[in-house]
Amino acid sequence: MVDISYDLKYSYIMVTITAVRHAYPENGGFKIARPNGHKDYTFLHFFTCMDITLGTKTFRTRPDACIVYDKTTPQFFSSETPVVHDWMHFSCTEEKTDLAGVPLNCVFYPVNGSFITYIAQELEREFFGDLPDRDKMLAAKFDELMIKLKRSVNDKTKPLAAETAAALEELRQKMFSDLSKNYTVEELARSVNFSPSYFFSLYKDLFGISPVSDLILSKINAAKNMLAFTDAPVLKIARQLGYDNVTHFLRQFKSRVGVSPSTYRSAAKAK
Incomplete structure (x- = not known):
């Protein structure tokens, strides 16, 4: 937890980003067990396969899996091999069943999800930096991430041959x-x-x-x-x-x- 936060006038809700990292590495044997959830919402983007438990089911994701947990949903995920992932914690002024069309508490796979790491990188740089108008930039980048996730999840464009x-x-x-x-x-x-x-x-x-x-x-x-x-x-x-x-x-x-x-x-x- 970083003791810096920003109240962001997000287009749909008021958001406070409390921590963010991009392409963050973890050793093999990495494991998170939060039976009572987390005090904030949690966004995760895994570069590699991850074992995740949702409800009574445990399954292995494909690479580039994403999930957004609300505050009360238990979080259980692990990997025997080294992990690289983007992650962010944020709070909302009101409880939501989705975020601008991005589903909560279920695994989804954005199309061409490379944009996630770039936006997470920019959020991280702004979060830890000291540039002018960083709160506005954080708000814009959070907005961009949610909108691009929604578009990507619902992408119906014809794939390449x-x-x-x-x-x-x-x-x-x-x-x-x-x-x-x-x-x-x-x-x-x-x-x-x-x-x-x-x-x-x-x-x-x-x-x-x-x-x-x-x-x-x-x-x-x-x-x-x-x-x-x-x-x-x-x-x-x-x-x-x-x-x-x-x-x-x-x-x-x-x-x-x-x-x-x-x-x-x-x-x-x-x-």
Whole structure:
């Protein structure tokens, strides 16, 4: 719990954000058991599979599962393997059965949910930062998250052809499998025989994020894991992730996480 909160004039309800983290890592064996719920509403977005109990049923989610708990619903979720997830706690001025059309107390899977981590990252940066009008920005980003979740859950647009989607998924996994490499849009487009502009459009439509931003976010998330779970020097981490210029890494990390790598490491290890 962070002892900073903001009353946000959300379009539908008054909201107070009490804590938020994006792409937050947990060790294997991670487990949450809150039989009486939480004093605030809880939003969760899991990058990987998670075992969740709702009522009398326990089941394993697919990757990119989301859930918004109200204050009284018991929360039980766990994973034997390491976890990365976005999460947020917030309170409301009145009890709700949904939030702007986003369901409560049930697992759902947004289409192209990459936007969630980016908005959570921006919320985290504003929450812990000291920029002008941060309460207004927090309100706008919370609004954006709820609206995009609603749109994504109800997305009826025609999906990409299976062959094209599979090719882009394979390329994305290749990008993520070796984060020491750096790619240009032109190189990536050429590898799947598309023009750069067409490839950029397809990639963003499928994953909700541009190719280069997706790669940068993956590098930063990998850096966060190494900072939290190893004692590797920052310079070594930067080099392993393809940054020849450590100053560039430091700037990119802080611009996306809101704090320096050393500050992030200290906070993660103090947890």
